[in-house]
Amino acid sequence: xxxxxxxxxxxxxxxxxxxxxxxxxxxxxxxxxxxxxxxxxxxxxxxxxxxxxxxxxxxxxxxxxxxxxxxxxxxxxxxxxxxxxxxxxxxxxxxxxxxxxxxxxxxxxxxxxxx
Amino acid sequence: xxxxxxxxxxxxxxxxxxxxxxxxxxxxxxxxxxxxxxxxxxxxxxxxxxxxxxxxxxxxxxxxxxxxxxxxxxxxxxxxxxxxxxxxxxxxxxxxxxxxxxxxxxxxxxx
Numbered sequence: 082x083x084x085x086x087x088x089x090x091x092x093x094x095x096x097x098x099x100x101x102x103x104x105x106x107x108x109x110x111x112x113x114x115x116x117x118x119x120x121x122x123x124x125x126x127x128x129x130x131x132x133x134x135x136x137x138x139x140x141x142x143x144x145x146x147x148x149x150x151x152x153x154x155x156x157x158x159x160x161x162x163x164x165x166x167x168x169x170x171x172x173x174x175x176x177x178x179x180x181x182x183x184x185x186x187x188x189x190x191x192x193x194x195x196x
Numbered sequence: 197x198x199x200x201x202x203x204x205x206x207x208x209x210x211x212x213x214x215x216x217x218x219x220x221x222x223x224x225x226x227x228x229x230x231x232x233x234x235x236x237x238x239x240x241x242x243x244x245x246x247x248x249x250x251x252x253x254x255x256x257x258x259x260x261x262x263x264x265x266x267x268x269x270x271x272x273x274x275x276x277x278x279x280x281x282x283x284x285x286x287x288x289x290x291x292x293x294x295x296x297x298x299x300x301x302x303x304x305x306x307x
Contacts, residue, residue, distance in 0.1 A: 121300075124240065124284075129294065183293070
């Protein structure tokens with residue numbers, strides 16, 4: 082297992098365009114998380130999946146953001162009509178259940194630059 | 197007031213120094229206390245974590261939690277240039293899947 086994989090690593094787009102990020106979690110992990118990190122700040126929680134069910138969405142996740150995890154494996158995060166304020170690192174993480182639930186393994190992140 | 201406060205640094209020390217990194221938090225429900233290390237342009241990686249109060253040691257790293265004062269510390273002994281990174285504290289309640297990260301302290305260890 083190669084850990085949590087994210088693609089693309091860097092995306093540059095123009096304001097108003099749509100972008101999609103993909104995350105492949107550790108295969109035996111059924112929990113998947115999306116976080117956003119801006120320069121000089123710690124990661125902020127966006128949303129959480131238990132298998133294919135999206136169980137929580139942060140108020141940071143506006144209507145332009147949508148996340149899916151169709152078969153409980155990989156996940157996608159789509160941002161529609163991007164704005165300059167969306168420029169950030171989008172981090173995916175996964176974890177197991179039980180005592181390991183708080184132990185998140187992060188991917189390398191997808192950096193978004195909106196021009 | 198933020199739930200988790202962390203001095204952003206940067207903290208610059210010579211190689212071999214003992215480093216102390218600290219966080220304060222406000223939520224009494226926090227029971228798990230994580231420390232993540234993040235190199236530039238990489239995702240955070242878990243260094244170590246403690247449950248409730250007390251100390252935990254792992255090699256050159258020691259995590260300490262004082263719940264009475266809501267104070268979390270990470271000590272690094274014999275610091276190395278490879279320890280240069282941003283260190284993020286992330287406490288959470290027992291049953292929560294959602295980590296609340298501090299803003300991170302940037303550490304630079306000079307050769």
